[in-house]
Amino acid sequence: MSEKIYLASPHMSNEGYEKEYVKEAFDTNWIAPLGKNVNEFENELAAKVGSKSAAALVSGTAAIHMALKAAGVGEGDIVFCQSLTFSATANPIIYQNAIPVFIDSNYETWNMDPEALEEAFVKYPDVKAVIVVHLYGLSADMDKIVQLCKKHNVVLIEDAAESLGTTYKGKYTGSFGDYGIFSFNGNKIITTSGGGMLVSDNEERIAKVRFWATQSRDKARHYQHSEIGFNYRMSNIVAGIGRGQLKVLDKRVAKKKYIFEYYKRELGNLEGIEFMPINEWNEPNYWLSCITINNCHSERSEESYISPLDIMEALEKDNIESRPIWKPMHLQPFFEKYDYIGGDVSEELFENGICLPSDTKMTDQDLDRIIGIIKKLWNEN
Template structure:
């Protein structure tokens, strides 16, 4: 059977796929049956995964070695707009390596926004660092640069600056990175951008995270581009990525025997995951357009309801809209966020409250928080809606239930 060209990583993948005896499938998503239950962000296939995966297995590559992880790294670097990439086992692993290469040690402070997933800060805490949580800005739901500036100024006067600042591109929404970099640059504090949820988003017409010392991405099963797992640490500094690669492969030194000057991790991305990611990544622009269209349909169908608003998008951002998120004011809407979530669940539709702020989590009891409480209010009122590939009829199921809940 003749091989059918497949776009992967922005390049023709004919050279990857042509091999005697390998069945190659066209690069289009397979048809699926109508779904009873709608999920938040289920994996979406482009149709070429099996072809790249078949070639990888036929060539005998399974472990984190061989040509496919390297090809995937090149594709991620191109898509993310960075010069250097280390593909690793998860987005959390990428963040962990980022903390290591930035020199985070026991007793150091690491600052991040409170409204985020626990993986943003967990590796640093496990390393013995002390977290400090900052509130988000209402206009972006990402780290408030004014609060950051105020707290860095106070910390500098005490000689207790953080080892790193970690803004988050939340739900695909870019943080105000230039403002954060300007403030951190004044005191020489490095920035590690948690962009796990935001591959494909744009900040001031450049990719998210661009300008930070490092950025981390995730290819978990629920992300816009998935490998079924895995992550990537990216940077324009080759030394940082070289150091991360070294640590990701158990920190083995060059020697005929096993020599270790420090300890590392088994964090390499397997060839199997890399093959799936390689097939997917060429679809990134189309996936972002699709997610943004889903958000626009929610806006058109729900924005007339009293007490309901959608996640804002600042003029300097083009969100990937990884998840579409609404806010519900219970007094004006006539029902609480939780009541809407339960009604959706009864209709076989998954939804989820926005991240519970980390300063409210028992795991970080006693950690310092600075802000006016925007994060907490968003948690009380915010609800993430199904945002993956779905038909207009399926999305209509979601909006119909929400409209039925409105008593305003």
């Protein structure tokens, strides 16, 4: 069998930065969820994205949960949430016993549609928070979304789990809202094997999150808890990996862009293929290179039409990993009972989209292997 090509897998630095920080943690015996690496990772990431403070946590999901709690979201509160996303964006709304209302995307950004968001504010004027996602490293239209949230005095949370290193009009995603979250899961552009970060300019709220995330231990000689707590703090070992990875973030973004442009150059002329939108105000991190197969733009007969599944299965036969676009939350069995505002953009992107292999360890030969399989499908059909 041919050598495996992954969609996106961990890529440690050639320089060994991660090992240095982890070794320091072992040498000083700071293994627990506190220590120099945790503190410095928070400071370094906050400085990178332009936020005043950060809390290092066990996952991006935990970061969204803490952002909602910090925003005062509780039982029965309405939270607007982008529908085209991974379930980790929406699950914490349920953790807080709040009510999600899902918002459609637009084709211009693949992210939250400001027009649908405005419609949602009319229908639900008492909404407590908005969660916008920067999908696949593509920035949402933040000027319009920030303006709407300020107009309605609603907390804005940015799910930038997939967009660390992405800028909107020169400013990093995750730093526009009241809270921003990042993920360091194994498939992200930099990884700590697992972990997340919550950032905010509200230093008092971040301090409170750190308190909640360490089981809400009051300052007392004995173990005393006046509030419910969570075991959400990142370990000093994991944070050491993160510090090392942060040093090569710009290199990873450059390689992801190279991969996207390679695909676009080689596949962009194939009938029916369209690439994810790159707007002039957005410099993505190109986390995953995504395409759509658009039957309506193709002169092919129904019999010769190539679907995303056809591509995924052809790649799979050669031991190459790919994925569909996220299935929208309003179509998920658990969430389908909740309201949805918008049209069918997110559903069409899901039905017609595919995430191509975007691993930063891929060589040109790997890319040519993938491209050759896709071109062969077109030639045979």
